[in-house]
Amino acid sequence: MSDESPLIRSLRAAVAAAPEDVPLRLHFAELLLAEGLGDEAVTEAAVALQHAPGDAAARALMARAMGAPAAPKETPAAPAPEAPAPAPAPEAPRFDWAAAEQEVGDLVGPRFVESGTEEPLTADGSGDPGDASAWDVDAPGSVRLADVGGMREVKERLEAAFLAPMRNPELRKLYGKSLRGGLLLYGPPGCGKTFIARAVAGELGASFMSISLSDILDMYIGTSEKNVHDIFETARRQAPCVVFLDELDALGAKRSRTHHSGLRNVVNQLLTELDGINGAENEGVFVLAATNVPWDVDLALRRPGRLDRTLLVLPPDGPAREAILRYHLRERPIESVDLGKLVKATEDFSGADLAHLCETAAESALLESARTGTVRMINMKDLLGAAKQIKPSSESWFASARNVAMFANEGGMYDDLVAYLKKKRKL
Template sequence: MPDDSPLIQSLRTAVAAAPADVPLRLHLAELLLNEGRSEAAVAEAAAALQHAPGDERARELMMRAMEVPGRAMEVPGRAMEVPGRAMEVPARQQPPRRPGFDWKAAEEQVGDVVPPRFVESPVRADGQDDPGEAEAEAWDVEAPGTVRLADVGGMREVKDRLEAAFLAPLRNPELRKLYGKSLRGGLLLYGPPGCGKTFIARAVAGELGASFLSVSVNDVLDMWIGNSERNMHEIFQTARRRAPCVVFLDELDALGAKRSRTAHSGMRNTVNQLLTELDGIGSAEANEGVFVLAATNVPWDVDNALRRPGRLDRTLLVLPPDGPAREAILRYHLRERPIENVDLGKLAKVTDGLSGADLAHVCEAAAERALLDSARSGTVRMIGMKDLLAAAKDVVPSAEPWFASARNVAMFANEGGMYDDLVAYLKKRRKL
């Protein structure tokens, strides 16, 4: 490339100082084109079009520079170099233009100079590419599952409470209308960790033939102001579009903590938004077909407004599994493992007080014992009763710390009989 003339150097300096000055940049491009430097002229014209996409002079200059690839075009009145000879071009005479302009070739040549102005695909006329639809699918909504309450081993009292408070009114719309039973409100499951609250929620969704949308604090909270409230609103909007749908609010004490104890205004606003969504944004019909279940280990940390009538007004205590439930859980976790001479009834008795998660750990630990013994002896053996009893002996009930905390609440904070079922259980177990 030839060296720049003093005039072009001065113009380059001026353009660098004022890059948005389109007339100045086009003047530089015109001089470059007149000196036969079409590639440099194209770059300057492209930069001008970036600042002024509709500028006719910039477009005309771009076309002039692109129409003579491979040869140098001189100013009017100068010689134009043509392979094999030099010829004079009369002053003010323009070279013949082609009937069309190859925009694809132009785009390839200036692609490195001019970045794309728009990167999103245009929305289709049928609305299938509507960002709102894509945004709605951002939440993981599970299709109606095959899990039913019959798959929940034991827990007869829990099932009876679910049937009376939640399922029977839904299955019998005529009786519901006769007795004036409202479907407003939701169900709060509480109890020690690892006792199957999430599994029960999925079973309820299966009984209803509804989609399942599980929501945790990570799905809602956002570092930017207003985004957490928007996420909460979009979750319920998604559930309304996919109705019938069960919205499962996991760890409700994190999503709906008591606002009086919350120092950050963003968290208080998120709780306010949750209250609004539970109320159906002005009308109960807005949440038609949306069933809200929530779970927490510490219901005493949940904001009281969430538990008033019409919201999460029904409460169900989910305790460590009873005998039949423990037997069903043990059978499930041993079903694909090599076992022999295992007495599930006896094993269920010695594991009294263990949660579902504890029972799964018992089966895992027994399998590890048998595997390690087989590796050391070189002879593969089955998992036996001895392995399971030894594993159960080593497991400390994970629910005990929870009951230690719940005992104080049951004794001193049972306002309005809110935790009567917990008090009854603690007395039955002689923990109160």
């Protein structure tokens, strides 16, 4: 401004030269407030709080700038020996931050969106490791395949492998279809393999156990193999039960490449439990496994009667991307969002990429609101800008998978991957 005082002009230049100097910025805000420039004082106090969220002086200045009454100043009185002592100045009312948060509560969505489902539970480590009851088992959940957006081919394969035989016991007996089964889900990371496994358990009305390498490995000889046995014993007692083996490439790595005898023994024990020998009956125990690198899984685990069926879980298609975006934006303050346009801009994005996109767009709007002191909604500019910043995480996976599909597709093991790569003209 041309009519502002030289002091304010000098301080404005000093603050621009040292933007992180909080005391200097607060001094500048005090002068602005004294000159009647309350809006500018609020902006400077907001920026100071951005650099120092717990600064009491910045919070007090923000309260005064936003209109909270300040403490009256005492004026010196002429000395009079007979005059009584002046009464203490009344304490200034404190700015009600809780009330301010409630006032804008409808405009500002939660910083983090809670997942619609609980994370997979694992062994809590309590009790005797040899006691099968030490393993946590989730009760049948409410998640169904209908909750999985898109992925029509994945749902059809799951229906044929697990769901149709379970729903039709008479046809199952007629055709001699056993309820034993194993299915290997593979594909790029972040595409919902764990969520699909939970949805299968929900469709079956089955209990759910999620197992990873850290749940099984133990420093003592023989305990890791015993843990594998205990897991399957628990699943047999809880049948129907879905046992989900996450990151199978770590748990069931190729024994020819494994130099640690403990890991080789774990694979051997896992093969024994999948076969259900020694009187163990796996009827009603459904084994689902997930991996990003199926070519690193021991081939014995993929023989008939074990994890003999594979299912490629690809990045979400258009309808699935729309459902995922709608889910992650459902509680955030948005305006004029064209989901159709956003779906086209996120081709090949995984579910995790889409969640990251929504988070990045929210951060952009939040930061601008903090800088300007005015809360604004998340718009298409934020979302499309985030889409340009984020590169699909599946690209590196397909670069590796392409070599496997071209040179290591023995017996048509990866025919579905080859078909997809040809469809996308990546092969």
